[in-house]
Amino acid sequence: MRLDKFLCExxxxxxSESKRLLKAGSVTVEGIIVKNPACKVSDDSEILLDGAPLNRVGFRYIMLNKPVDTLCSTLSGTEAERYPSVIELLDVIKSDRLRIAGRLDADTTGxxxxxxxxQWSHRITSPVKKCSKRYRVELAMPLDHSAIEPFAEGIxxxxxxxxxxxxxxxxISDQEVLLTIHEGKYHQVxxxxxxxxxxxxxxxxxQIGAITLDPELEAGEWRYLTEEEINSI
Structure with missing residues (x-):
């Protein structure tokens, strides 16, 4: 990979900013100042910018506890003007590359x-994959246990x-239930x-698939997934 591209990554x-810093001698590769933007480097190269080590951004896998009145979207529009995107809660670089795998409504949390x-996101969202999602649901009126059957048969x-x-x-009670679905139709639950x-x-x-929301995460907080969680999808 070209050194200037590595800096951008x-x-x-x-x-253009990367090239200016290279010209100024702000970048070292394996301890040597390199000014040539076309210099070939690898992910294993020791590259420092003003003395700080750099690592190319690879794939990222993030779990977030979505608070109410936030959007699972990066698009603009009327609703986007009212509520912030969950992406804005993340303190990461290259956030514009990130996409939400399985969206929630503005008033839905979790x-x-x-x-x-x-490809990883597709395994969650594709109807063919039948990735399960479990929801805790509070209801306006009591629900009879006879409702178990129509949910099991399909509604x-x-x-x-x-x-x-x-x-x-x-x-859980007559007005609070857990529901596990295996698709993601619009406003399905x-x-x-x-x-x-x-x-x-x-x-x-x-829960999504085998990944359960970390109970240590408060609303609006996030963390990177573990290798085990990533591989479970």
Missing amino acids: STELTR LVLITDDG QLHGEKKPTRPAQLEF KRMFAALGNRVTALHRE
Whole structure:
């Protein structure tokens, strides 16, 4: 890789800014000042900028505890003008590369996975992969245990040609349940309960696949995933 490209990959510098710093003698490779932007380097090279070591940004895998009134989006629009994106909660470079794997509504809280690895994200979001998502759901009205069966069989949503895939419903109380789904239709959880004549008053995602929201993370906090968590997807 060219040295000027390496500088751009490991910092927020533009190509022209990188070249100016190289010309000024601010960059060393293996202890030697290098001014040639076309100098070939590798990820194993010891590269310092003003004495600080640099590492090229690779794929990143992040778990975030989404707070209410934030968006799982990087797009502009009316809603984006009202609420900040969850990406703004991350103190990382090259944040514009990151994408949300499995979005939540502005009023929904809980586990959000963020990455710049497109293939890994696809394994979460693709309907073919049937990646499970578990939600804690609070309801406006009591729900009868007989609701377990229609969720397990699949619920026909308004405007959809086919019923939902079988989902698992667990009762915490008559107005609080855990629901595990294996797809990600638009507003799916809310629409499923609406189809049964009930209304979701609070929604919190606890788990995606085998990755469970870290209980140490307060709303708005994040951490990088462990190797085990990354490989579980």
